[in-house]
Amino acid sequence: MEFFLQNLVNALQWGSFYALIALGYSMVYSILMLFNFAHGDIFMVGSYIGLGIATLLLGLGVSAGWAMPGWLVLILTIIISMFLTAFVGILVERIGYRPLRDAPRASAAITGLMIGIILETGNLALLGARRMSFPPLIKSVTYDFGGVFVTNKKILIVLVSLGLMYALHNFIQRTKWGMAMRAMSYDYLAVPLMGVSLNVIAPMTFAIGSGLASAAGILYGLAYPVLDPYMGILLGWKAFVAAILGGRGSILGAALAGFLLGFIEIFVAMIFPSTLRDLIAYSIILLILTFRPYGFFGQAHSTQLRL
Amino acid sequence: MESTKSNPTLSQDGFWSRLRSGLARVPVIGWLAGGLCAVMVEYFLGDALSYYLGLPKIPVLFGFVTMLKKPLLIPSSTAYVILVYLIPLVAVGLLTAGPANRLAAFLHRRALWLSAIIHLVLLYTIIHIWSDISDYRLLLLKLTMIAIMLTLSINVINGYMGEFSCSHPGFMALGAYSASTMTLILFTNDKLFGPALLPPALGPYCYPLALIFGGVVAALGALVVAIPSFRTRGDYLAIISLAFMFIVKSVIENLEFVGGPRGMGSQPNWSNLPTVFVWTVLCVWVINNFVRSTMGKALNAVRDNEMAADAMTVDTRKTKIVTFMFGAFWAGVAGGLFAHVLRYVNPGTFGIQKLAEILAMVYFGGLNSVVGSVVGAVSINLLSEMLRPLELFKWIVIPLLLILVMIYRPTGLIAFREFDVRKILRPKQ
Numbered sequence: 001m002e003f004f005l006q007n008l009v010n011a012l013q014w015g016s017f018y019a020l021i022a023l024g025y026s027m028v029y030s031i032l033m034l035f036n037f038a039h040g041d042i043f044m045v046g047s048y049i050g051l052g053i054a055t056l057l058l059g060l061g062v063s064a065g066w067a068m069p070g071w072l073v074l075i076l077t078i079i080i081s082m083f084l085t086a087f088v089g090i091l092v093e094r095i096g097y098r099p100l101r102d103a104p105r106a107s108a109a110i111t112g113l114m115i116g117i118i119l120e121t122g123n124l125a126l127l128g129a130r131r132m133s134f135p136p137l138i139k140s141v142t143y144d145f146g147g148v149f150v151t152n153k154k155i156l157i158v159l160v161s162l163g164l165m166y167a168l169h170n171f172i173q174r175t176k177w178g179m180a181m182r183a184m185s186y187d188y189l190a191v192p193l194m195g196v197s198l199n200v201i202a203p204m205t206f207a208i209g210s211g212l213a214s215a216a217g218i219l220y221g222l223a224y225p226v227l228d229p230y231m232g233i234l235l236g237w238k239a240f241v242a243a244i245l246g247g248r249g250s251i252l253g254a255a256l257a258g259f260l261l262g263f264i265e266i267f268v269a270m271i272f273p274s275t276l277r278d279l280i281a282y283s284i285i286l287l288i289l290t291f292r293p294y295g296f297f298g299q300a301h302s303t304q305l306r307l
Numbered sequence: 308m309e310s311t312k313s314n315p316t317l318s319q320d321g322f323w324s325r326l327r328s329g330l331a332r333v334p335v336i337g338w339l340a341g342g343l344c345a346v347m348v349e350y351f352l353g354d355a356l357s358y359y360l361g362l363p364k365i366p367v368l369f370g371f372v373t374m375l376k377k378p379l380l381i382p383s384s385t386a387y388v389i390l391v392y393l394i395p396l397v398a399v400g401l402l403t404a405g406p407a408n409r410l411a412a413f414l415h416r417r418a419l420w421l422s423a424i425i426h427l428v429l430l431y432t433i434i435h436i437w438s439d440i441s442d443y444r445l446l447l448l449k450l451t452m453i454a455i456m457l458t459l460s461i462n463v464i465n466g467y468m469g470e471f472s473c474s475h476p477g478f479m480a481l482g483a484y485s486a487s488t489m490t491l492i493l494f495t496n497d498k499l500f501g502p503a504l505l506p507p508a509l510g511p512y513c514y515p516l517a518l519i520f521g522g523v524v525a526a527l528g529a530l531v532v533a534i535p536s537f538r539t540r541g542d543y544l545a546i547i548s549l550a551f552m553f554i555v556k557s558v559i560e561n562l563e564f565v566g567g568p569r570g571m572g573s574q575p576n577w578s579n580l581p582t583v584f585v586w587t588v589l590c591v592w593v594i595n596n597f598v599r600s601t602m603g604k605a606l607n608a609v610r611d612n613e614m615a616a617d618a619m620t621v622d623t624r625k626t627k628i629v630t631f632m633f634g635a636f637w638a639g640v641a642g643g644l645f646a647h648v649l650r651y652v653n654p655g656t657f658g659i660q661k662l663a664e665i666l667a668m669v670y671f672g673g674l675n676s677v678v679g680s681v682v683g684a685v686s687i688n689l690l691s692e693m694l695r696p697l698e699l700f701k702w703i704v705i706p707l708l709l710i711l712v713m714i715y716r717p718t719g720l721i722a723f724r725e726f727d728v729r730k731i732l733r734p735k736q
Contacts, residue, residue, distance in 0.1 A: 035542065096710065103717030106471055110670045111713045113663055114706035121702040233659060237549070244546040279557035282550040286531075289547055293539035 002147035007270050008263075013154045013223060015262020016161035019255045020216035021239035023168065024209025026246065026254035030185035031198075031205045034105055035243070037112030038092050039213060040236010041119040044229060046085040046214025047134075047221050048123065053077045053084075054135050054218075070137040077137070078160070078218055082211035089210025090203045097206075098199070116232070123229040131228045134221030157219045164215055165255055168208070172251065181205060241285055247295030257296060261285075333400040334735045336414075337407035339429040341399035346436040349391045353440065360387055367443055371693035404736075411734035422732050431584055438580060445580060447692055449648045452587040453641050454684040458668045459594050459677065460637035465666075466674035466722075467598055468630050469610030470540060474532050474548035475638050475665050477555035478525040480657035482639025483646035484565055486521030487574050490514065490647070497573045499566060507575075514577045518586070518643040525639025526632040528555065533631035537624055540613070552662065559654040570653025571646075578647035586644060590637050595677050595726050597633065606630055607675070667709055673719030677726035683719065 021043050028036045036042075054077045061068040096111040141152045172178035180196045181204070192198050220235075221227060242261045246253025261281070268280045289295075333341075353365045360383040366373045369392070370384030414422035438445040457475065464472045492500045494510035505513075532548045539547075560568045597603055605626045608616035617623050646652045664687070672683015687705070694701040712720065 029542075099714045100717060103713070104674075106465065106674075107670065107713045107717040109471065110666060111710050113666065114709045114713075117663065117706045118703050121699055121706075125699050125703070237659065241546055241550070244542060275561055276557070278553055279561060282553045282557070286535075286547060286550045286554065289539070289543055289550075290535045293535065293543050295543075 003270075005148045007266050009148065009150055009154055011263040011266035012158050012259070013262075014266055015259035016158050017216050017220055017235060017258075018239045018242050018261050019258025020161050020164065020212050020219075021235060022242040022246065022254040022258040023165070023251060024213050025240055025243035026251055027181075027205050027209050029243065030251075031181065031188065031202055032097065032101075033188075034097065034108050035112070035240065036092065036097070036206065036209070037109055037240075038096065038115040038119065039112075039209065040232035040239065041116040042085065042088055042092065042210045042232070043213040043217050043220075043236060043239075044123070044227075044232030045088055045119055045217075046081060046210065047217025047227055047231070048127070048132075049084050049088075049214065050077050050081040050218035050221060051132060051134055051227060053080050054137060058135060070139070074137045074218075074222075078215055081218060082214045085214035085217075086207035086211045089206035089213075092210075093203050093206040097202070101198075116236075120229050120232070127229075129229075131226050134218075134225035134227060136225065137222065153222055157223060160215070160219060164212060168212070168251070171208075177204065241282075245285060245288060245295050247297035250295070250297035253295060253297030329401050329404065330397070332408070332735045333404045334407050334411040335732055336411050336426060336429070337400045337403050338396070339426060339433065340403055340407060341396040342433045343429060343436075344399045345392045345395040346433050348395050350436050350439065353391065356390065357387060360384075362387060365440055367441055368447075368689070368693050372696055375694070375696035408734045408736040411732065412736075415729075415733055419729055419732075423728060426732060427588060431581070434584070435580060446648070447688070449578060449580065449583045450645075451685055451688040452583050453645050453648065454668060454688050455587055455681050456590045456637055456641035456644075457665055458672060458680040458684040459590060460634045460641065461665055461669050462672075462674065462676070462680045463594060463598065463606070463630060463637075464634040465669060466676070466680075467603065467606040467610065468627070470536065471542070471545040472532065472548045472631075472634075473545055473662055473666075474529075474551045474555075474635075476657040476661040477548075477552035478528060478635040478638035479642035479645065479661070480555050480559060480652075480654065481525040481528045481635075482518075482521035482642030483652050483657075484521075484559060484571065484642075485524040485639070486517045486643030487571055487646045487652065488565060489517040489520050490575055490577070491571075491573070493517075495573070495575055499564075499571065499573075510575060511577055514582070514647075518640050521643035522636040522639035525642065526636040529631040529635030530628070533628045536627050536631070552657070556654045556657055566653070568654060570651060570655075572651040574647045574650045576647070576650060578644050583644055583648070586640060590640070591677065591681070594637065595728075598677070599725070602626065602629065667705075670719050671709055671712055673722035673724070675718075676722050676724040678724055679719055679721035682721055 021039065024039050024042070025035055028034065028039070054073060057068060057073045057076055061073070092112075092115055096115045097108055100108040100111060138153065138156070143150050143152070172181060180191070180201055183191045183194075184196065184198065184201045188198060220231075238261060239258065242257040243254045245261070246255070246257035264281050264284055265277055269277045272280060349365065357363075357365050362373065362380060362383055366384050366387055370388050373384045374381045411422075414425065434448055438448050457479065461472070461475050464470055488500075490510065491497050492503075493505045494503050494507045494513065496502045496507070528551075532544070532551050535547050536544050559565060565571050598606065605616065605621045608619065608621050609623055609626050613623055668683045668687045669680060670683075671687055672681070673679025690708075691701065691705060694704055697704065716722070
């Protein structure tokens with residue numbers, strides 16, 4: 001039982017990364033009916049931006065003679081790098097997606113993939129091939145809940161990601177901009193006629209998704225403090241799978257499927273040898289999609305491929 | 308003629324336009340003769356010429372690598388390319404235009420297969436002599452031809468049928484591993500499977516069987532992707548095929564008897580240039596006939612509107628299953644050839660990286676077009692070799708190029724073009 005609960009905690013942490021990244025995929029899909037294949041690499045860029053900001057803030061604190069407390073640095077880092085990474089997302093939309101809005105969808109997928117490769121290589125060229133370590137911003141404290149060991153970082157990661165998801169939900173359901181986004185995902189042809197420009201809503205969606213990915217990147221850096229330029233590939237593709245599994249364009253579905261994917265991976269690794277993790281996780285996904293081809297929350301509307 | 312003599316600027320213009328109209332009259336067989344001359348010149352005079360031009364050795368890839376590595380050698384490598392390739396090609400092409408046209412007309416009246424075989428033999432001679440200069444060229448040629456097969460086979464699924472299938476590295480892995488397992492068990496003494504079961508001398512003759520076996524295994528694997536495609540398409544199929552790719556990779560990593568994550572080596576060296584060439588030609592021929600058949604038209608119907616196709620008596624299920632298995636078969640054969648070219652495969656080869664490469668080739672070259680696939684495979688392969696001296700920045704230049712192609716020609720360079728052999732080989736006069 002304790003073993004199970006321990007893994008449950010791990011799975012919650014692991015799933016929250018997937019969920020945060022999957023939200024970005026899903027939001028872009030709901031507006032543009034396209035997946036942003038550069039999203040995994042935006043996660044990587046966000047993580048590196050977070051690393052830069054955190055190092056900068058710590059250095060500023062030292063030079064000013066007043067060492068900032070770790071939690072303050074963390075909060076500032078998350079906010080500033082979410083803001084900065086949002087611009088990376090806007091740039092990706094402007095370069096890779098806006099010129100291709102009327103093109104076949106597969107072409108936009110290719111530009112996304114290629115922008116991802118450029119981001120990875122650009123990072124390698126700028127920072128070199130060595131791996132960088134994320135500064136430990138908060139001291140790790142382990143609590144013992146009757147045999148289940150939980151670190152304060154895990155609690156923090158799960159709480160921050162749940163908080164961000166709640167904020168996103170409120171933004172989409174309660175604000176005017178959120179209403180515009182919902183309307184756009186309902187009908188992207190008629191809504192621009194009502195005075196809501198797709199050229200505003202689409203970059204906004206990319207910005208919000210990239211901000212969430214950046215937050216995920218910083219939280220990932222807290223939990224696993226070694227960053228390398230290719231870290232976005234594995235997590236990004238798995239989060240993409242989660243976004244599909246949740247039902248395309250469904251925010252709630254993406255979050256739930258992200259957590260589900262985390263659970264599947266952790267529990268498979270718990271029961272079977274860990275080399276079988278990918279095999280069993282993907283086989284389960286294949287089975288789910290074979291019997292429920294439109295994901296958990298997706299509608300079975302027939303979409304015409306624009307080719 | 309008189310007016311061109313009276314006006315010097317017009318006469319210059321006349322030279323270029325005469326050259327252009329002269330070049331337009333050269334049939335394919337004339338170009339092949341010119342190419343043959345060019346590679347012969349390089350074969351016999353290349354060493355001496357590069358010595359006199361101050362080049363360290365014969366430029367391997369039309370001087371591009373030399374130019375990027377040592378900018379001071381740009382004039383001499385340009386001179387080398389002009390002297391060795393351009394002048395013989397154009398001169399022989401122009402001079403033999405008359406006889407070549409008569410020969411082409413003669414062949415045109417005979418059966419198509421005879422004409423095609425003569426052209427192919429010429430083409431093979433050219434690439435054989437060209438690749439004789441260095442092993443690097445040989446390896447590059449083999450890998451390029453395998454890339455042509457892969458690109459064509461994915462074009463059948465992604466271009467002609469309009470699915471977004473990401474499972475090609477998986478099919479390739481299935482083919483590579485099954486073909487290698489068969490040759491290693493039956494014909495080779497090796498560490499993994501012990502002594503050969505059949506006399507190794509039989510091996511090269513049974514090698515096509517091993518490749519076909521690899522293709523068949525890949526085709527059976529394609530059923531995993533094809534059956535879910537009855538109910539869904541688009542993004543969900545993309546995920547299913549992606550999951551299939553990861554599953555194949557992970558299964559191979561966990562199978563100890565094929566070497567697991569360490570990979571599988573010491574395949575016999577049977578993928579020589581003629582073998583790869585023959586298989587590539589076979590692949591182009593079969594796929595070209597497939598997409599021009601009734602079945603090929605059914606593919607386009609399924610892509611454009613599945614429901615309408617169904618109403619027009621197209622059996623969409625059969626079409627999808629046949630297409631997936633057909634594409635996967637050729638990917639498997641290409642994988643088998645690939646394994647015997649490199650003589651080592653490991654599961655890491657067939658991952659996301661390979662997928663990005665294959666997708667780049669097919670979308671660069673052009674969807675729904677055999678010529679486009681060949682162009683895409685050859686250009687991406689040559690480009691990534693030519694830009695090798697740029698090291699890391701190669702992976703910024705090539706993606707940027709691809710993004711530009713996607714923005715200005717969203718379906719690729721040469722999309723939606725029929726590949727008619729008879730039209731290509733016809734005389735130009």
